[in-house]
Amino acid sequence: MLPVAHVGHYLWVLYLLPVAIVVAGIVKTTRAQRREGEED
Amino acid sequence: MISLPVAHALASRQDLPIPAWLFAWAASIVLIASFFALSAAWRKPQFEDERERPFGERLSATLTSLPVQALCGAIGVFLLGVAIYAGLRGTEAPDRNFALTFLFVTCWLGFPFFSAIFGDIFRPFNPWRAVGRAAGGAFRAIAGERAAHLDYPEWLGRWPAAIGLLATVWLEVVYGASGGVAVGLAPHAAAVAALFYSGYTLAMMAVFGTEEWCERGEIFSVYFGMFGRLGIFGSRDGRLYRRRPFSAVTSWATIPGSAALVIASIASTSFDGAQEGAFKAGIENTFEWLIERGVEPTASLRLTDTIFMALTFAGVALVYTLGVRGMRTVPGAPSFKKLRTGFAHTLVPIALAYLVAHYFSLFFFQEQAQFTYILSDPLGTGHTDLFGTANNIVDYKILTANMIWYVQVAALVVGHVIGLMLAHDRALVYWPDYKKATASQYWMLAVMVAFTCFGLYLLSVANG
Numbered sequence: 001m002l003p004v005a006h007v008g009h010y011l012w013v014l015y016l017l018p019v020a021i022v023v024a025g026i027v028k029t030t031r032a033q034r035r036e037g038e039e040d
Numbered sequence: 041m042i043s044l045p046v047a048h049a050l051a052s053r054q055d056l057p058i059p060a061w062l063f064a065w066a067a068s069i070v071l072i073a074s075f076f077a078l079s080a081a082w083r084k085p086q087f088e089d090e091r092e093r094p095f096g097e098r099l100s101a102t103l104t105s106l107p108v109q110a111l112c113g114a115i116g117v118f119l120l121g122v123a124i125y126a127g128l129r130g131t132e133a134p135d136r137n138f139a140l141t142f143l144f145v146t147c148w149l150g151f152p153f154f155s156a157i158f159g160d161i162f163r164p165f166n167p168w169r170a171v172g173r174a175a176g177g178a179f180r181a182i183a184g185e186r187a188a189h190l191d192y193p194e195w196l197g198r199w200p201a202a203i204g205l206l207a208t209v210w211l212e213v214v215y216g217a218s219g220g221v222a223v224g225l226a227p228h229a230a231a232v233a234a235l236f237y238s239g240y241t242l243a244m245m246a247v248f249g250t251e252e253w254c255e256r257g258e259i260f261s262v263y264f265g266m267f268g269r270l271g272i273f274g275s276r277d278g279r280l281y282r283r284r285p286f287s288a289v290t291s292w293a294t295i296p297g298s299a300a301l302v303i304a305s306i307a308s309t310s311f312d313g314a315q316e317g318a319f320k321a322g323i324e325n326t327f328e329w330l331i332e333r334g335v336e337p338t339a340s341l342r343l344t345d346t347i348f349m350a351l352t353f354a355g356v357a358l359v360y361t362l363g364v365r366g367m368r369t370v371p372g373a374p375s376f377k378k379l380r381t382g383f384a385h386t387l388v389p390i391a392l393a394y395l396v397a398h399y400f401s402l403f404f405f406q407e408q409a410q411f412t413y414i415l416s417d418p419l420g421t422g423h424t425d426l427f428g429t430a431n432n433i434v435d436y437k438i439l440t441a442n443m444i445w446y447v448q449v450a451a452l453v454v455g456h457v458i459g460l461m462l463a464h465d466r467a468l469v470y471w472p473d474y475k476k477a478t479a480s481q482y483w484m485l486a487v488m489v490a491f492t493c494f495g496l497y498l499l500s501v502a503n504g
Binding site: 011012014015016017018019021022023026029030033037 | 064371479482496497
């Protein structure tokens with residue numbers, strides 16, 4: 001049997017994921033822009 | 041037992057077509073899309089100028105005339121007096137006593153909701169301002185000169201209001217709840233608190249001047265006035281005017297302590313929503329830990345709630361600070377202090393969105409009680425029926441659980457999109473190059489997505 005009885009306790013992860021994705025996207029974009037600025 | 045509906049009063053459990061967490065994803069996508077739309081199409085600041093359109097001179101003069109002001113002030117004083125009297129002399133059942141519903145639902149929630157549309161509507165009805173002005177007028181008539189006041193310290197700014205806001209919420213949800221009351225204080229305690237606050241406010245007005253204290257230190261004037269800056273009507277030099285919505289809020293946060301006030305608003309609403317849901321396990325564990333160490337139960341509960349409330353404030357402040365720190369990485373950025381102050385107003389629509397999302401159902405249900413059986417029997421003793429509505433009941437079926445959830449989601453999304461819009465607009469002031477302005481707002485986008493998902497998580501747990 002899968003231990004899913006307490007899966008509800010970890011639902012917050014699903015709310016955190018969009019924030020993590022946005023932050024990761026921002027970090028990546030900021031680094032790329034900084035690199036471009038240094039090359040120019 | 042108290043039968044007031046809890047903050048997220050529901051008629052039944054939700055029956056949503058998709059899981060609640062998917063709404064957080066959808067809301068995040070809306071915010072990201074709005075961000076890119078703003079970046080592409082919004083290249084000049086739009087909100088720095090209020091674009092005032094004055095009312096006709098006659099209408100303005102009538103609405104701001106002394107008799108109208110005196111009447112509004114007298115209504116405010118009368119209602120405060122009724123609330124205090126009902127609290128002191130009425131029933132101890134909070135759902136039947138005028139004091140609790142009037143102070144903590146009609147005023148505490150009603151003024152922010154309606155001020156955000158119409159402007160600062162509390163100001164003319166502010167009972168303490170009315171008494172302060174009347175006392176000032178009487179002094180002038182007797183002494184033949186204006187009363188002398190101390191200069192209000194510039195550094196103190198809105199800090200008394202920010203601390204007072206937290207104290208008010210603490211009184212309702214921490215001190216009141218510790219007494220076994222589901223919503224807020226016992227009516228008697230609310231009345232005593234109102235009397236104490238009245239004394240304190242009038243003393244401060246005597247020291248610093250009525251208008252000065254209302255502008256910076258009086259909790260309710262500052263708090264309701266903050267939401268009033270979002271509204272479409274304003275006044276200046278005795279003249280009323282219509283303005284572009286949201287434009288007046290751009291100049292709101294220039295006074296020290298303003299950021300703390302709006303953060304306190306978001307944090308206190310979040311804590312109130314989370315204490316019965318997202319924070320429940322943590323609160324229970326901390327409470328038991330304190331009990332095991334011999335702390336008395338009521339003190340343990342109050343201490344635990346106070347710790348979690350402080351942590352919520354710190355968490356909200358940290359997220360905002362990270363957003364501001366992120367902006368500092370963009371070339372040409374102003375100082376951290378300037379950015380922190382300059383973007384604080386962008387949190388005001390978020391504070392409103394949190395209020396609407398968490399309390400609109402409570403407001404909706406409890407106002408039915410207010411305008412029916414409570415108004416007919418303000419003391420709740422069962423002996424009076426002033427308007428023949430003392431036996432009416434609240435219709436909880438008027439809002440379904442799904443309806444409440446959709447309003448909550450819509451409020452959070454709209455509030456955060458407006459926040460993004462204001463932030464983008466302000467960024468164009470600091471970085472006239474729109475590319476840099478857009479880059480500076482990446483981190484504010486993260487802040488907005490974080491607040492949206494956090495808000496939806498709190499609501500989903502509380503509703504679940």
